[in-house]
Amino acid sequence: MPDSTKRHPEPQQRHPEPKAKDLIIQIGNQSFTNPIFMASGTFGYGDDLTDLVDYSKLGAIITKGISLEPRAGNPTPRIIETSAGLINSIGLQNIGLKAFLKDKAPLYPKLKTRVIANIFGTSIEEFNELTDAMNRVEALAGIELNISCPNVKKGGVEFGVDPKATTEVVKNARSRTKLPIIVKLTPNVTDMTIIAKAAADEGADALTVSNTFLSMRIDVLKRRPSLATTFGGISGPAILPIILRQVWQVSSAVKIPVIASGGIMTTHDALEYLMAGATAIQIGTATYINPKAAHEILAGIKDYLTSNNLTLQDLIGIAKEG
Numbered sequence: 481m482p483d484s485t486k487r488h489p490e491p492q493q494r495h496p497e498p499k500a501k502d503l504i505i506q507i508g509n510q511s512f513t514n515p516i517f518m519a520s521g522t523f524g525y526g527d528d529l530t531d532l533v534d535y536s537k538l539g540a541i542i543t544k545g546i547s548l549e550p551r552a553g554n555p556t557p558r559i560i561e562t563s564a565g566l567i568n569s570i571g572l573q574n575i576g577l578k579a580f581l582k583d584k585a586p587l588y589p590k591l592k593t594r595v596i597a598n599i600f601g602t603s604i605e606e607f608n609e610l611t612d613a614m615n616r617v618e619a620l621a622g623i624e625l626n627i628s629c630p631n632v633k634k635g636g637v638e639f640g641v642d643p644k645a646t647t648e649v650v651k652n653a654r655s656r657t658k659l660p661i662i663v664k665l666t667p668n669v670t671d672m673t674i675i676a677k678a679a680a681d682e683g684a685d686a687l688t689v690s691n692t693f694l695s696m697r698i699d700v701l702k703r704r705p706s707l708a709t710t711f712g713g714i715s716g717p718a719i720l721p722i723i724l725r726q727v728w729q730v731s732s733a734v735k736i737p738v739i740a741s742g743g744i745m746t747t748h749d750a751l752e753y754l755m756a757g758a759t760a761i762q763i764g765t766a767t768y769i770n771p772k773a774a775h776e777i778l779a780g781i782k783d784y785l786t787s788n789n790l791t792l793q794d795l796i797g798i799a800k801e802g
């Protein structure tokens with residue numbers, strides 16, 4: 481019963497700041513201290529920015545994409561700025577599995593955060609070999625499968641645009657590892673929920689929505705495409721409203737956690753994704769502008785939860801239509 485004798489009820493108490501345990505999220509059999517992850521390809525192999533960033537405040541770092549053999553990447557120019565983001569055609573340059581296992585993996589047990597390995601192959605066999613190798617990396621917290629790469633046995637069509645190829649990659653990976661499998665989807669499809677369901681049905685533990693959008697610019701002085709490869713993937717603020725729509729659609733279509741990746745620069749951006757149904761978010765291009773973006777966004781999310789008397793779990797998917 482309301483107390484009618486109290487004409488001026490006590491002002492509502494400010495909720496105490498969320499406790500560390502309230503920010504923990506679970507993906508497969510692993511837990512992460514908070515929902516802020518560093519996106520693949522924008523944070524090196526996880527050992528590069530130890531002086532600039534307080535790793536203990538990051539939920540996880542996702543490594544640059546790793547392939548079986550080292551890759552030199554595409555010719556330059558391979559990165560250009562636009563008014564609202566970056567277009568890159570780095571071409572998945574990386575040191576390759578052998579050097580990764582020798583020089584990078586041994587550092588991970590000592591880092592103050594968790595590390596997820598992002599892997600990609602041009603055939604199921606390559607994905608399998610990489611998955612097997614990652615099983616042996618101490619302290620690894622998961623594998624992110626980048627399926628936005630061409631399947632050479634299927635005429636170079638990207639795995640991630642084909643539900644059957646997605647099924648094959650995820651099924652194989654699932655049969656080889658107990659580590660969480662996060663499938664990173666491509667936005668360059670008509671209906672992402674079809675691919676999302678194919679991955680979830682084969683036992684993926686989470687989905688990253690998503691990779692970059694295919695795009696281009698033209699150098700009007702030279703009268704030719706600005707990038708040496710003509711097309712590149714656009715990231716940054718330009719893609720946020722589109723990826724937000726895809727996070728909304730995918731998180732309604734599957735029961736596994738969705739990790740949002742696309743143009744998150746501020747706390748407001750992160751809140752939109754969490755409200756749309758994302759369980760965690762990745763910070764990518766923002767780190768190039770402000771290496772402390774992830775810390776600031778984490779602090780902003782905590783403030784929002786405190787002042788609105790909400791838990792992280794309340795916030796996830798809180799936005800409703802109508």
Ligand SMILES: Cc1cc2nc3c(=O)[nH]c(=O)nc-3n(C[C@H](O)[C@H](O)[C@H](O)COP(=O)(O)O)c2cc1C
Nearest residue numbers: 519520521545626691715716741742743744764765
């Ligand atoms: C320079 C650069 C390199 C990237 N390399 C990878 C990669 O190796 N593997 C991958 O799955 N995604 C890669 N990405 C995509 C990012 O992880 C992220 O999904 C995308 O940039 C969207 O997020 P953002 O707008 O916050 O940057 C790369 C992005 C950039 C800008």
